[in-house]
Amino acid sequence: MSNASLRPRRSVLYMPGANERALEKAKTIPADALILDLEDAVAPDAKADARKRVAAAAASGEYGYRELTIRVNGPGTPWHTDDLRAAAEAGPDAVVVPKVDSAQTVREVEFALQAAGAPDRTAIWAMVETPRAMLDARHIAAASERLTVLVMGTNDLAKELHAEHVAGRAPLLTGLSLALLAARETGKAILDGVYNDVKDLEGFEAECVQGRQFGFDGKTLIHPAQVEPCNRVFAPSDEQIERSRRIIDAFEEAAREGRGVVTVDGRMIENLHVEDARRILALAEAVSGR
Template sequence: MAAAPRPRRSVLYMPGSNARALEKGRSLPADGLILDLEDAVAPDAKDSARDQIVSALAEGGYGKREIQIRTNGLNTPWGYADIVAAAKTSADAILLPKVESADTVRQVANIMAAEGAHEDMRIWCMMETPLAMLGAKEIAGAHPKLGGFVMGTSDLAKDLNCAHTPDRLPMITSLGLCILAARAFGLAILDGVHLDLSDDDGFAASCQQGREMGFDGKTLIHPKTIGAANTAFAPSEADVAWARKIIAAFEQAASEGKGVVVVDGKLIENLHVVSAQKLVTMADLIGEMDGA
């Protein structure tokens, strides 16, 4: 069972060791938050960060934001305890770092079941190594609890020994493989971070490319980028108006026994209507999120 449709335009990493950041997350206009126990937390702060995240979620106040807890890997001293603790929270998902096999997903699903994780809690996978790219199909189909992929483009670039170019051509194959696998299994998928916080134009271009490729949204490392990501990954007013127009026209044609209709000179078939309905649904969900 894949993750339910919801806005994921902007998903911000927040260090679990930073109590002020966890508090600020309750008021930021991000669609989602990744409460991080892995890269953003020093080894001597892992245990206290875990406790802080558990306490913050028990306190609540995060509204409609999708909350993921990124744990340490099971091959680390903290990974198992992270998963056990996260499974007992109200978080929407556990995000696993450096997943390279379907077995890892299944192992974590078993831990979650043993610890009584709530029914809607999902597993998400960081896709950030060459082995993950080559195994994307198997990972995507590993378990019904899997909800989505998050691209870890920084680690991926390191392992590929490739450059972070503006067009991201050196990692296009990797991005494409993960998008294919995610969509084949009905999963959500988030684009990797843009590291240069002074490069507004580069960030905007990266968002545009990500949306064009089919990502649901972008992971972020600073609140200043939330607004741009929300704009980039939201359907425009013109897109929504066109979608509503072709839905209405097709429904009218269907009532007259027609399977196709021409709207403003464009042939509209059922497949176009399905896409239009998804867009309108997402626009409505975004309206609810922004209103909240």
């Protein structure tokens, strides 16, 4: 399975699987991806009905360009096995697995999906949200080619650390950095965690900017109002696009002329800058198709 690392995942919105109206509304929300949730958003006595509803939605083909995923209940819960089986039969773009603490958990999920007949295109997204997961992130990310995305569970991580939720997220920066290093070393995509105050769009946008600066591919969201600013922040800016074009043009011209030194805007350009410029333009092209 190839990792579509440049597939836009700027905005990834959780939608409660028990709420039929929410699942219908999700068809019109301009999020890059949806997580149809069977875990936190669903009460225990509603999980069986939600499972059927979410599986039908995932198999419907009615969500357009949106990457469609199902978040199952975590390993060790009474619903985990049935959730995986239903998700495998529905064949979403990915199955989001919470509380992934080890490479062994990834392998067990992969085996269960294969045994239930999941199509090859159904990836695994692993939620890393505990101290153990942060310290084992590299092994988790490398555990399977079917695993394509790491998802930060920042609320659970803060709880496990006994940390406070503060602007700038200083208590979480070590964990965020460890997971980012693991994702980039293994060629996986990685999504930042949620922002809890849905009314504080200014604080939310500031955290989006921080996540983009860190290197996250996008952010998980809990409210449709967060989609627009998230899409804007995580998309390449006009300035980035223009500079990327200048870098590539200057580098290619220098190569044709046999020059070994290239400068753009007074700065020396190397292969690594050209590779990043090409990545930015590819992402911009993918985003423009939305």
